[in-house]
Amino acid sequence: DSGVTQTPKHxxxxxxxxxxxxxxxxxxxxxxxxxxxxxxxxxQFLIQYYNGEERAKGNILERFSAQQFPDLHSELNxxxxxxxxxxxxxxxxxxxxxDTQYFGPGTRLTVL
Amino acid sequence: AQTVTQSQxxxxxxxxxxxxxxxxxxxxxxxxxxxxxxxxxxxxxILVIRQEAYKQQNxxxxxxxxxFQKAAKSFSLKISDSQLGDTAMYFCALISxxxxxxxxxxxxxxxxxxxx
Numbered sequence: 001d002s003g004v005t006q007t008p009k010h011x012x013x014x015x016x017x018x019x020x021x022x023x024x025x026x027x028x029x030x031x032x033x034x035x036x037x038x039x040x041x042x043x044q045f046l047i048q049y050y051n052g053e054e055r056a057k058g059n060i061l062e063r064f065s066a067q068q069f070p071d072l073h074s075e076l077n078x079x080x081x082x083x084x085x086x087x088x089x090x091x092x093x094x095x096x097x098x099d100t101q102y103f104g105p106g107t108r109l110t111v112l
Numbered sequence: 113a114q115t116v117t118q119s120q121x122x123x124x125x126x127x128x129x130x131x132x133x134x135x136x137x138x139x140x141x142x143x144x145x146x147x148x149x150x151x152x153x154x155x156x157x158i159l160v161i162r163q164e165a166y167k168q169q170n171x172x173x174x175x176x177x178x179x180f181q182k183a184a185k186s187f188s189l190k191i192s193d194s195q196l197g198d199t200a201m202y203f204c205a206l207i208s209x210x211x212x213x214x215x216x217x218x219x220x221x222x223x224x225x226x227x228x
Contacts, residue, residue, distance in 0.1 A: 043218040103157035
């Protein structure tokens with residue numbers, strides 16, 4: 001158990017819908033990262049937050065957004081969903097002074 | 113831009129034997145970190161081992177060790193005394209630049225199957 005929690009574990013929805021994925025980092029970790037794992041694109045970095053502020057953006061679509069709240073949990077919002085958004089979405093957190101990221105169990109999103 | 117390449121889509125090994133997974137990378141930074149993550153069928157991403165680029169000594173974690181060749185930009189993972197529980201997808205990953213940001217760049221992954 002990495003100490004990072006993600007909910008829900010599975011999500012099945014229809015095209016055009018909007019969903020919210022939630023992540024709680026390890027206790028004391030200020031940095032949260034979101035990654036997408038799909039069959040065709042592999043594992044890709046989406047976005048990073050540090051203590052409530054956006055720090056870096058990767059290959060994140062405009063239909064996707066994220067935020068980190070004062071209690072340090074983070075949410076990834078996916079809207080106008082398309083079939084190609086079906087993937088495993090990981091959250092990871094990192095201790096402030098270290099480089100290692102610890103991953104949550106992921107949320108499996110299926111768009112029908 | 114940084115890239116990570118794993119040229120072996122699949123590997124197999126007999127239980128108790130040794131196997132080596134290959135990884136090459138590219139970055140223009142001098143300060144970087146390399147990792148191997150394991151993803152078993154449960155899909156959880158589990159850290160196996162990490163290497164700091166400024167350290168010449170190869171990292172070791174129990175049965176797992178790396179061969180870090182900085183000049184060649186190579187970072188291979190050796191698994192000794194392979195166990196059935198080692199069956200998983202293995203990802204090589206890189207963080208370069210300042211660790212304040214530290215996004216991971218992953219390779220394509222290598223599926224390792226350990227046979228009894």
